[in-house]
Amino acid sequence: MQSTSDMIQPIKWQDQQLHLLDQRLLPTQQLWLNYEHASEVSNAIRDMVVRGAPAIGITAAYAVVLAAREAWNKAGVNWKQAMYEPLAKLAASRPTAVNLSWAIEQMTAIYVNLPETYSPEKALLEAATHIHQQDIAANQTMGKLGADLIDPDSMVLTHCNAGALATGGVGTALGVISQGYSDGKIKHVYVDETRPWLQGARLTAWELLQGKIPTTLQADVTAASLMASGKIHWVIVGADRIAANGDVANKIGTYSLAVLAKYHQVKFMVVAPLSTIDWQTETGKQIEIEHRPSREVTHIANQQIAPDGVKVSNPAFDVTPAELINAIVTEAGVVLSPSVTTMKKLHKHN
Numbered sequence: 001m002q003s004t005s006d007m008i009q010p011i012k013w014q015d016q017q018l019h020l021l022d023q024r025l026l027p028t029q030q031l032w033l034n035y036e037h038a039s040e041v042s043n044a045i046r047d048m049v050v051r052g053a054p055a056i057g058i059t060a061a062y063a064v065v066l067a068a069r070e071a072w073n074k075a076g077v078n079w080k081q082a083m084y085e086p087l088a089k090l091a092a093s094r095p096t097a098v099n100l101s102w103a104i105e106q107m108t109a110i111y112v113n114l115p116e117t118y119s120p121e122k123a124l125l126e127a128a129t130h131i132h133q134q135d136i137a138a139n140q141t142m143g144k145l146g147a148d149l150i151d152p153d154s155m156v157l158t159h160c161n162a163g164a165l166a167t168g169g170v171g172t173a174l175g176v177i178s179q180g181y182s183d184g185k186i187k188h189v190y191v192d193e194t195r196p197w198l199q200g201a202r203l204t205a206w207e208l209l210q211g212k213i214p215t216t217l218q219a220d221v222t223a224a225s226l227m228a229s230g231k232i233h234w235v236i237v238g239a240d241r242i243a244a245n246g247d248v249a250n251k252i253g254t255y256s257l258a259v260l261a262k263y264h265q266v267k268f269m270v271v272a273p274l275s276t277i278d279w280q281t282e283t284g285k286q287i288e289i290e291h292r293p294s295r296e297v298t299h300i301a302n303q304q305i306a307p308d309g310v311k312v313s314n315p316a317f318d319v320t321p322a323e324l325i326n327a328i329v330t331e332a333g334v335v336l337s338p339s340v341t342t343m344k345k346l347h348k349h350n
């Protein structure tokens with residue numbers, strides 16, 4: 001497992017500013033963007049400068065700090081009234097990853113109890129930093145719990161990016177994969193390129209090569225024949241929102257991998273912190289699926305690949321029913337055969 005000192009960190013709070021690694025330019029360009037205004041951070045989440053459910057939550061927590069600074073400077077003792085608008089914009093920046101609303105709720109529960117008479121920035125920065133550090137620790141714990149489920153010399157398939165670039169730490173799915181590689185459990189990782197935004201090709205392959213983990217990149221459409229070959233023992237993915245019954249919303253294409261895995265007796269693991277579980281949503285049917293701009297499908301690296309005017313469908317996520325999942329790994333423990341009943345063991349930890 002990479003130590004936290006040498007892992008990739010897409011989010012940094014330095015010199016009273018939020019610094020985000022622009023993930024739209026990876027892997028060929030590493031550009032850091034600096035933010036002092038909550039509104040601009042909302043745009044950065046919407047535009048996927050930063051992405052990945054836990055990373056979005058951590059970024060939102062720091063955005064609340066920026067919003068509080070602006071509110072104090074603008075409204076003084078009436079700063080709390082000036083928080084509503086920026087936090088509403090922040091909450092609306094992306095609808096599916098519950099970590100965004102979770103982080104805003106955590107920060108709101110703190111700021112409403114702060115005195116009006118002096119700046120809330122210091123107290124809120126401590127809270128945001130704690131959320132960030134909690135995620136780093138959760139990644140480490142999940143890495144160990146997930147790797148323990150994997151037999152030696154396994155080969156695994158992952159989809160999208162659930163690594164350091166999607167979290168505060170070493171990653172959720174990639175945290176399990178890097179721990180599993182370190183433990184001699186995983187000998188090779190297959191990575192779906194993950195059309196249309198290419199998180200797998202651009203981000204996951206980059207992270208795994210940095211970690212010197214044997215990796216093969218493939219087109220998404222290769223997954224079925226790869227599983228038919230018998231080479232794959234586990235599919236390991238992250239999550240953006242997990243319903244109370246264990247249904248999982250994750251990057252589009254995850255559901256098809258789960259169906260293929262069930263057909264080919266490949267085990268299916270979802271790795272996500274407790275902040276990704278939405279106990280207020282009973283099943284996956286109630287999860288809002290984000291639809292993103294058509295250009296993400298009709299262009300690759302600003303190169304048009306489809307005819308002008310073509311009708312486009314671009315849902316960013318799909319829902320995998322709990323019955324297709326063998327294990328949900330969280331920092332509070334592992335749920336095998338997730339269901340509304342088995343998920344309850346995690347609820348007491350919230």
Ligand SMILES: CSC[C@H]1O[C@H](OP(=O)(O)O)[C@H](O)[C@@H]1O
Pocket residue numbers: 051052053054159160161162163166167171172173199237238239240250251252316
């Ligand atoms: C560690 S959860 C990452 C999760 O978020 C990704 O979506 P996006 O890149 O659109 O934010 C994908 O669903 C990953 O599994």
